[in-house]
Amino acid sequence: MLIFKNALVVDGSGQSAFAGDVALDGERIVAVGVVPVQPDDTVVDLQGKVIAPGFIDSHTHDDGYLLAHRDMTPKVSQGITSVVTGNCGISLAPLVHPNVPQPLDLLGPPELFRFERFGDWLQALKAQPAAVNVIALVGHTTLRVGVMADHQREATHAERAQMRALLTEALDEGAFGISTGTFYPPARHASTQELLDVCQPLKGRGAVYATHLRDEADDIVPAMQEALTVGREADCRVVFSHHKLAGERNHGRSAETLAMIQQASATQPVCVDCHPYPATSTMLRLDRVRLASRTMITWSTACPEAKGRDFSDLQRQWGLDDEETLARLSPAGAIYFLMDQGDVDRIFQFPLTMVGSDGLPFDPHPHPRQWGTFTRVLRRMVRECGLLSLEEAIHRMTGLACEQYGLDRRGRLEPGWFADLVVFDPQRVSDRATFEQPMQVSQGVEQVWVNGRQVWNGHQATGALPGQVLRRREPKLQ
Incomplete structure (x- = not known):
């Protein structure tokens, strides 16, 4: 087994967190709570970090x-x-x-x-x-x-x-x-x-x-x-x-x-x-531009240099009204602050x-x-x-x-449920992506596991590709 020891367990139910361990065997969780260690087990000491x-x-x-x-x-x-x-x-x-x-x-x-x-x-x-x-x-x-x-x-x-x-x-x-x-x-x-x-x-x-x-x-x-x-x-x-x-x-x-x-x-x-x-984001539309306090262009086929620029700045630079600016940029995408x-x-x-x-x-x-x-x-x-x-x-x-x-059998830390897990530092976890520099990985997420295989090691993707196409629960016949 793989055992995460000394974790702050947040089990997904909404109930209070508790100090404990989580053990995996293959793609499943096999134990949650106090898990005794056997000689052939692999132990990861989380030192109070959250496992969820x-x-x-x-x-x-x-x-x-x-x-x-x-x-x-x-x-x-x-x-x-x-x-x-x-x-x-x-x-x-x-x-x-x-x-x-x-x-x-x-x-x-x-x-x-x-x-x-x-x-x-x-x-x-x-x-x-x-x-x-x-x-x-x-x-x-x-x-x-x-x-x-x-x-x-x-x-x-x-x-x-x-x-x-x-x-x-x-x-x-x-x-x-x-x-x-x-x-x-x-x-x-x-x-x-x-x-x-x-x-x-x-x-x-x-x-x-x-x-x-x-x-x-x-x-x-x-x-x-x-x-x-x-x-x-x-x-x-x-x-x-x-x-x-x-x-x-x-x-x-x-x-x-x-x-x-x-x-x-x-x-x-x-x-x-x-x-x-x-703020939201979708295709460039005039009705959204007129509703938003600010519109940032995310891409434009006709004007790729407009990426990251504000619609209003481009409009002033080009000396066009909003309809003409839209026509010059389209097809395009935008972020709307509305x-x-x-x-x-x-x-x-x-x-x-x-x-x-x-x-x-x-x-x-x-x-x-x-x-x-x-x-x-x-x-x-x-x-x-x-x-x-x-x-x-x-x-x-x-x-x-x-x-x-x-x-x-997903979304909770329960024995028999699938081992989709995240380990993070609750005091350090933070987004780093901004509107100006949006493609930045977060900090404080230390491990991510999908179906019992690690896909993120805190710095980069591991290369493991264990994702599954999930099926919905069929309703029970009355």
Whole structure:
């Protein structure tokens, strides 16, 4: 056995930490508590450092990155051992397309879009695993792009039937559910009825409906009501993706939206994911530029030199109005400073909030959340501000996410459960990624283990690639 001795054990349940040991044998935890040492055991003395379940990134766009950068350094360096992919309506599969529309291009270069079936992509991950486990969603926008030549209209009954068939196939092959992104152009014209029709295969599967809402600004309440309606009709869990209130006039409204979610949770399964930054990032859009107090360009095909520059600075330099500046930069990506930190903090204190980075790993100048989300929570929200206890923060990153996504034997330190583990120094753990220098590994994360194999040694990825494609827990027959 491998025994971690003298640890501060935070087991993922939300219960109080305790001093103890954790023992592994192969890919499983075999003992937690006081573990006697046998002559052939390997012992690691943690000297009071925290040992916890590996973190689950509840909102990623790592679909293509898992194949292109299998060591997953941005994630394992901050303690992440599992990622939820296919969010915001965009998944890498099922789609073969030489020139995908925005925002699908956020998932990586065109050559990655080569999987006709969702299961083909999952098989590729199984054949060449990454360092982390994968919890896969299929994107409604991806289905739309695959079956519709014209996205600027509602889908016909025949097209909805095609999308239902593709969703059924993806669920059978291992998808945990579907995500939507009606905020984005390729899905903007999808009606509520289209969503209801396409999502019918979710019924009875214990599946997830994760949604980037149609609107996260002035009309957030009707957008949330639409999502809750889909969840009820499809008999599935609703995940409000990267829950936020965009634009200064909406700052403070998280009290209203969280009350809605709390009320809904009494009658249907619902939860939230969120990252700890007051800025978001996606494709360059004029409506977001006009809402934001600041917009930083993350990439531009037409003007690559604009990377890292502010939209307003470029506009002044070029002597253009905002529409002309957008046209000169597009296609492009951007970071938008349009949220209030008070809303972010309130959302994080909500008991149904999971932690999700929402990073865009292929951006040349990415949002720092791709590299620093989880360690920023531990530094700012736990150690510096006391918004969450250490135990509660770890629960949001581990046990809560497993409960919401229906994962068996992960997210807790329990005998017989999978050995996804992180070891960190609670006094030193910190994000180092900034908006100016976003691609920096965190500090204080000393060891990360996935399925009983070490993938991070405190300085670099080890090269081990033990990640698995996970399956959702099937609902019990009544």
